[in-house]
Amino acid sequence: MRVSLRAAISVALLVGFYVLALGLVCGLLALETYALIERPFVGLKLALFVVPVVFALVKGLISLERRTQDEVPGILVTPAEQPALWDLVRRLAADVGTRPPDEIRILAAVNAGVAEDTRFLGLRVLKRRMFIGAPLLTSLTEKQLIAVLAHELGHYANKDTRLAGVVVSGRDAMLRAGSHMNTEHWFQRMIAKLFRGYAKLYLRVSQAISRHQEFAADRFAATLAGSSAAASAWRELPVIDAAWNLFTNRHLTVAWELGYLPTTFFDGFARLRTSPELHEELEEIRQHPQTPDRGPYDSHPPLQDRIAAIEALGLEPEQGWGDRPAQELLTDPMPLLDAAVLNTLVSDAATKERVDWATLGHIGARAGVVRGTERLLQASATAMNQPPSLTTVLDALDAGHLISLGTHTPGNREAGARARREMARGEVLPELSALVALAFSDAGLARWELDWLGRTTFVTSSHDFDMAEHLDAAVADHGSTEALRTALATAGVAPDYRPAH
Amino acid sequence: MVLSLLFKPKELITVIRLMREAKRLGVEIDELPTDVVASFVLPKTHPERYGLVPDAEVTATSPLEDLALAAVKDDVRAGNWENAADLVTATHGDWDRRQRVVSTLAGLAAKDDTWMDAWQTARPGDPHWIVVHSMSLVSLAWEIRGSGTSSQTTREQFDGFHRVLFEAREAASVAAAVMPDDPTPWNTMLTLARGLQVNHDEFRAIWAELVERDPLHHNGHAQALQYWCRKWHGSDELALEFAAEAAAKSPKLLGLPLQAAYEAEGTSPDVWKSPAVVSALDALLVRLADEGADTYSLRNDRGYAIYALLELQRFEEAVGQFRALGALADAGPWNYYDEPRLRFLGQRGIAVKAVAKGKGVKAPVR
Structure with a gap:
């Protein structure tokens, strides 16, 4: 089927959606009016059915018109603040043949896009916004960024697929269909179902158009940035995505719960992306790009097909675009990019204490270790009937309470005391080791380091802190905690040491 | 299970009889004493x-x-280790019997090793002690592991199992060094090879040490056969x-x-x-x-x-x-x-x- 014909059907379906819903509402209201006039009693009874249905239908229609979020995400940048970026976007829009966006916003996501505020299922456009992910600005070259932005603008190019732009906006609206319905209520649930069924039909019909549009948008990207820059940008996106996920999960928020954030964000992300320990993994993703899972209604063709198609075009870039980092398009980039990240974090981000990366990693790792020692401290306190502290743990071991400090049971139910003691030893030793490490760390003699892969290492300022033998002796049969106690005292650890949270 | 019984009239009748018997005794069918079940199930x-x-x-x-072994078992349960230690010492040279004595005592030591401690304190450096000790660690490892399938076994049980088997291997090496003629420590190593997933070449090296000391070691052959079985590391x-x-x-x-x-x-x-x-x-x-x-x-x-x-x-x-x-x-x-x-x-x-x-x-x- 030709794209223009499909587009026409899609638009007809969009219009039909309103016709269907409004027709239903009008029909029901007419029936009700007729009944009320002719047979008021029947009309009243009928109203019990008609009123909720009309209510649900109208609510459904409103849900199509309303934005899911009232606040538009991202940091707004004006042409006055970022002239170079705006110049670039305007020039790209002109080259692609669509109107430039009304707003540019910087997001903390590995994504870019153009979205329109629409009414009537995308048939009328109120405002066009361009979103640019901050990680893209720091990770791509200028040419690669051009490829990405040209692709997004290409979706709105006003060429032979006049209706296709409407189809794109329509998809977004359709995915919202019925989202405001109250699923607790069966009437509304049914109407929501009806809307969704219609939306599915629409999405299926428009799917081919969307796929065609992706390839068409890729052609814009290749024409403006050149095939090699566009293909390399598409290869780079999954790499940035993987790095960004690692960055946000293992680093940015590592001490979030404890009330800490790093002082600056993007210097850390830059160091993560270029760290030797990640090099191999990221290169693997670069060489074998996997299509990300974007849900069942995603319109994108497989990434590898797109890269192959772009490379097959073999287009040279337009003159005048550079290979410099895209970040150089920005005036004073770091505060803007960090603000974009802060903007996506929940509102109490502002209350967090800001520390440097090394301190943040240490705080995050330490908290995990503290949690791992709570059980042992409590068990020892119970066994000795003393307040929980490192000394109480050591006293409990010296008093021969090893078995009662453990919770794990051997596999053989008839196992003797020796097997239970061995299980307890396996459980207590790592916990005691963690407790001693905390004591040294809190005494300022050691710290945890977090590498960019998210692995922690315990670093001591001297080899004198190798406690392995003392720890083994503390939990051994006929062992002793004496050597360990001496070492702790030498390090200046208080006898009643207990890790603070 | 119930459906398949319908096609086996004999089994069905047996099950019905067992149910009736269980009702008569006032217990669940699963709780019937073995002898009662036997009297219904076994061929007449x-x-x-x-x-x-x-x-x-x-x-x-x-x-x-082995009357002597039975006697020292009682001694050990009563907390007396001397006779057990003497018996182990006396079996040096009679390797099959030594294996039986050592593994029996090791089993007891895996439950409670107080008497082993007393033995070690009284006769520090006794080479026979380490022979029993290393085997007792293998038994202890299996106490920790239990006999459940791997999904019934917790991570902590597996960790303990491996940790203690490594200790057992170390102890067995020491025992082999201090008792150079004795095949028993080598048999301990053959036994723990299954749990530690020792590879074929390494296993053959241990095997060679064992048969050099006793070519027909009875338990050694039984242990090795287990290792070569499909369910362990062979086929x-x-x-x-x-x-x-x-x-x-x-x-x-x-x-x-x-x-x-x-x-x-x-x-x-x-x-x-x-x-x-x-x-x-x-x-x-x-x-x-x-x-x-x-x-x-x-x-x-x-x-x-x-x-x-x-x-x-x-x-x-x-x-x-x-x-x-x-x-x-x-x-x-x-x-x-x-x-x-x-x-x-x-x-x-x-x-x-x-x-x-x-x-x-x-x-x-x-």
């Missing part, structure tokens, strides 16, 4: 007509075979090959091919008919003809011979072996089951019934 035969002991006399409890073929080689070395080891076949029958159903197994069985029967059933190992060989004979439909010979076994259902293959006695009686009933009906292959005239 007349063992005495074939010179067999009555069902009621059959027991899975081993008679005292049906490797296990059968190992067993056949061992059987060729000495008539003492003729039972091994039958044990290998028993392990392999699940995946190699025709294994019992293979010439190597049949010839090992026939040779074993000749050897057993002159021997009674006084030792555990003889009963073990007879048990596997019976299993093979039943598989080959040689019921008359099987009854003959049951006659030789008498009342003792303590060895293999019965001891593989939770209720060895019932397993024994069940198999015996099958053999007797078949003979009564004149089924199967008649015994050759010897």
Whole structure:
């Protein structure tokens, strides 16, 4: 089927959606009016059915018109603040043949896009916004960024697929269909179902158009940035995505719960992306790009097909675009990019204490270790009937309470005391080791380091802190905690040491 | 299960009878005493007509075979270690017996090692102590692991199992160094090789050390056969090959091919008919003809011979072996089951019934 014909059907379906819903509402209201006039009693009874249905239908229609979020995400940048970026976007829009966006916003996501505020299922456009992910600005070259932005603008190019732009906006609206319905209520649930069924039909019909549009948008990207820059940008996106996920999960928020954030964000992300320990993994993703899972209604063709198609075009870039980092398009980039990240974090981000990366990693790792020692401290306190502290743990071991400090049971139910003691030893030793490490760390003699892969290492300022033998002796049969106690005292650890949270 | 019973009228009737009995005794069917279940489930035969002991006399409890060992077990339970230590010391040179003594005491030490501590304190550096100690760590590892499947076993149990097996290997190396003639520490290493997933080459190196010290070490061959089984680190073929080689070395080891076949029958159903197994069985029967059933190992060989004979439909010979076994259902293959006695009686009933009906292959005239 030709794209223009499909587009026409899609638009007809969009219009039909309103016709269907409004027709239903009008029909029901007419029936009700007729009944009320002719047979008021029947009309009243009928109203019990008609009123909720009309209510649900109208609510459904409103849900199509309303934005899911009232606040538009991202940091707004004006042409006055970022002239170079705006110049670039305007020039790209002109080259692609669509109107430039009304707003540019910087997001903390590995994504870019153009979205329109629409009414009537995308048939009328109120405002066009361009979103640019901050990680893209720091990770791509200028040419690669051009490829990405040209692709997004290409979706709105006003060429032979006049209706296709409407189809794109329509998809977004359709995915919202019925989202405001109250699923607790069966009437509304049914109407929501009806809307969704219609939306599915629409999405299926428009799917081919969307796929065609992706390839068409890729052609814009290749024409403006050149095939090699566009293909390399598409290869780079999954790499940035993987790095960004690692960055946000293992680093940015590592001490979030404890009330800490790093002082600056993007210097850390830059160091993560270029760290030797990640090099191999990221290169693997670069060489074998996997299509990300974007849900069942995603319109994108497989990434590898797109890269192959772009490379097959073999287009040279337009003159005048550079290979410099895209970040150089920005005036004073770091505060803007960090603000974009802060903007996506929940509102109490502002209350967090800001520390440097090394301190943040240490705080995050330490908290995990503290949690791992709570059980042992409590068990020892119970066994000795003393307040929980490192000394109480050591006293409990010296008093021969090893078995009662453990919770794990051997596999053989008839196992003797020796097997239970061995299980307890396996459980207590790592916990005691963690407790001693905390004591040294809190005494300022050691710290945890977090590498960019998210692995922690315990670093001591001297080899004198190798406690392995003392720890083994503390939990051994006929062992002793004496050597360990001496070492702790030498390090200046208080006898009643207990890790603070 | 219930549906499939409908197509087996005999089983269905038995189940109904058991349900009625359970109701009469006021318990759940699963809680019926073993003897009661046995009286309903086992084939009704007349063992005495074939010179067999009555069902009621059959027991899975081993008679005292090593009186000295039985005595030191009691001593150890009472907290006295001296006699146990002396017995271990005295067995130096009698390697099969030493193995039995060491593994029995190691089993006790895995439950409670207070007496081991006393022994070590009183005789520091006693090389025999470390021999028992290293084996007790293997037993301890299995206490921690338990006998559940891997999904029933917790990560902590696995961790403990491996940790203690590594300790056991270290201790066994020390024992081997301080007792250079003794095959026992090497047998300990063979035993723990399964749990530590030792590779074939490494295992063969340990094996070479063992057979250098005792070429026919009885338990060593049994441990190695387990290692070569499919369920551990070998295959049906490797296990059968190992067993056949061992059987060729000495008539003492003729039972091994039958044990290998028993392990392999699940995946190699025709294994019992293979010439190597049949010839090992026939040779074993000749050897057993002159021997009674006084030792555990003889009963073990007879048990596997019976299993093979039943598989080959040689019921008359099987009854003959049951006659030789008498009342003792303590060895293999019965001891593989939770209720060895019932397993024994069940198999015996099958053999007797078949003979009564004149089924199967008649015994050759010897």
